[in-house]
Amino acid sequence: MPAQRGSRAQAAPPAPAAAGPQIQLIPAPADGALDAAEEAVDLLLDSGRAPGDVLVLTTGEQHPWAAHELSFGEKTYWAQHDAREDVFYAAASAAGRTTGRPVVVVAVNxxxxxxxVRALPDAMAKAGSLLIVCGDPQRINSLIGSGA
Structure with a gap:
């Protein structure tokens, strides 16, 4: 239908902002998910992201940094989390104790x-702008499907 003389075309309303963080999947086998997460953290830091902006959660074995820091005691370990001065590594099962950060990296290891299943939606809720999930895409998809 042709526009009538004098009428103005209506601009489409702007698309609503995406709800929640951007999500990136880095395919990796379970035994390589921790390495993939480390590479993602390195890229984030190399691109100028502040270390205190990044939280790394693991679903399997603890990240070596977390295991080392926990050897000095829980109080010291969690004080580092609260200081938000560096990348913090934690078990996904400790998600109730971790707080949100702009970037959350999950190693499904x-x-x-x-x-x-619990870790993925919790990580999404904690991620301010970016959630990076490292692991086997088939396992991740099955976990998401079984958690729904």
Whole structure:
């Protein structure tokens, strides 16, 4: 239908802002998910992201940094989390204790399926602008499907 003389075309309303963080999936086998997460953190830091902006959660074995820091005691370990001065590594099962950060990286590196199912939506809720999930895409998809 032709526009009538004198009428103005209506501009489409702007698209609503995406709800929640941007999500990136980095395919990796379970035994390589931690390495993939480390590479993602390195890229974030190299691109200018502040270390205190990044939280890394693992569904299986703890990140070596977390295991080392926990050897000095929980109080010291969690004080580093609260200081928000550096990248913080934690088990996904400790998600109730971690607070949100602009970027959350999840290494789906094993662990019980129930823990991983809980970890993914919790990580999404904690991520301010970016959620990076490292792991086997088939496992991640099955976890998301079984958690719905």
């Amino acid at each position: 094993g662990g019980a399926d129930d823990d991983a």
